[in-house]
Amino acid sequence: MIKLETYRSGSLEKHPTVYSYFLPTPINDHWQWGDQTLNLLLEKAAIKLGELNSFARLVPNIDLFIQLHVTKEAVISSRIEGTQTEMEEALLEEEEISPERRNDWIEVKNYINAINQAIQELESLPISSRLIKQTHKILLSSVRGENKLPGEFRNSQNWIGGASLLDAVFIPPNQDYVNELMSDLEKFLHNEEINVPALIKIGIAHYQFETIHPFLDGNGRIGRLLITLFLVDKKVLQKPLLYLSAFFEQNKGLYYDKLTIVRNSNDLLQWLKYFLIGIAETAENATRTLSSILELKSRLEITLSKTFGKRAANANLLLQNLFLNPVVHVKQVQSILDLSYKSANDLINDFVEQNILKEMTGQIRNRVFVFDEYLKMFSLKKNQEPI
Template sequence: MIQLEKYNSGKTEKHPTGYSYFMPSKINTQWLWEDQNINSLLEKAAIKLGELNSYSKLVPNIDLFIQLHVTKEAVVSSRIEGTKTQMDEALLDEDEISPERKDDWKEVKNYIDALNQAIIELDTLPISSRLIKKTHGILLNSVRGEHKQPGEFRSSQNWIGGNTLMDAVFIPPNQDYVNALMGDLENFIHNEDIKVPALIKIGIAHYQFETIHPFLDGNGRIGRLLITLFLVDQKILSKPLLYLSAFFETNKSLYYDNLTFVRSKHDMTQWLKYFLVGISQTAESAIQTLSSIIDLKLRLEEQLFITFGKRSNKANILLQHLFKQPIVHVNQVKIITKTSFKAANDLVTEFVKAGILIEKTGHSRNRMFVFEEYINLF
């Protein structure tokens, strides 16, 4: 049993070669606390998540919009790690990305694929080292971290900040302890004999994952993704609509400071307060986004019905596609609406006149049209 206020996060151990690494305490046990502020924040976060989950069930064709949420998460979570891809770039095909931006674009695409595949895998696999490794393998496939053991826990020492082990800001546990620590983390997530509220459990689990740092690369992205997977796996959310990366990125130093203070000052209480505030604020933001999407969808469907008359059926097919893929070429519209190139071009022209699409390239050929009002909601 761990009393939160008396929690000992671990200790520094010296390696025979001279450097020192942090060895975290195991977490698979009952947790108790006296700080009532945690209970208040926990209640508020749970209520907001309940609202978000209810709201998502009211949105028609919710899966149309989830891909934009996933794309935003991929962009923001990857940006924390230093990639420069923007939201509109992430929605483009690879052949439309300039060569110097392709590596960043590929990292974001991998994140989208990893998250989507992990959600599918949850139907048959519990949150486990196996699932985490599979997801990591997709994340690092054919990108800059491809030589850093994709899909495998590290077999060498890593560190955070600095150029070597001797000037590192933080050195996670030695590789020999990774499997045991990850086993403890996995057992904690699934331990039904302890009565730890789910949001406290994933808050502690996220801290512990980042402290173990089980991979040579991609730990931040996998650790943040783990939060969403847990909420879906526990049926707290029926759809993957909550991502904390934007909250963490708003004040990156605060995120890292709160993690660091758990290790250096044993202050898990402050980390959990910060984490629960993040859940509440992010859920509220997601609710507002969904509300704005519903309003936009209803307004435009009504506009199409009035403006397009007999062609409103084809116009509506295009509109629904834009909610899933908000950047299109005329050739794509031709395929989507099963019409001639001329009819598709006329339809796109009408969408531009109506202010729904904006032409972004300025070319006479291979023009690209963007559903900007929708992208801006994210």
């Protein structure tokens, strides 16, 4: 039995050389707490998730809108790790990305593929080291991570912050403990006998995963994705519409501080309170975004039916496609709708006149058009509230 108020996060263990690493306490156990604030935050987070699930069930073709949530998560989660790709760039083709930004773009694309594949795998695989490794392999399949053992737990010591082990901010457990600790984490996630609420369970598991740091690279992105995968796997979240990276990125320092306080001061309660506030805020924002999307969709469908006459059917098909992929070329529209180049170009120009599409390159040739109002609902700009 572990009581949250007296929880001991682990111990510093001396390595035979010159550094000490942190060995976390196993978590697969019964958990208890007496803090009523935690219960209130748990209740609020559960209510907000329930509202998101209910709203998602009411949205026709909900899968149409999931992909941009996934893209936003990939952009933000990768940005936390230092990439510079913007949302609009993530939706472009590789040849349209300037060479100096292409590596960042590939990392984001890898993460999008990793998320989509992991969600699909949940239909046949439980949350497990196997699934986590498969996802990690896709994430690090090229560019900067290709020499960091993609799909494999680390076999050497890593560290966080600093130039070496000698000045590191944090040194995770020695590699000899990784398999054992990850096995404990996996058992904890699937232990139905300990009666720990799912949101508390994944909050503890996320902290533990980040502390174990089982990979040489990509731990942050995989650890944040693990939250969504677990909630979908346990049917707490009906659709993969909730990602916490936007909440964590609002104040990266606070996110890292909350994790560090657990290790330094054994204060898992503060981390869980912060985590549950993040769940509630993120679920509320996701619900608001879905509501705004539906209003936009309804308004534009009325506009198309009133102004496009005989071309309303093609215009509506283009609109539906734009919700799936809000960045297009004339040739893509030509292919999607089976139109001549001129007809596709005319249709796009009419969408521009209606302020539905906006040309984003400023070029005469190879023009790229963006469904601007829709994309702004997922804005990452610092002066706008993340959604």
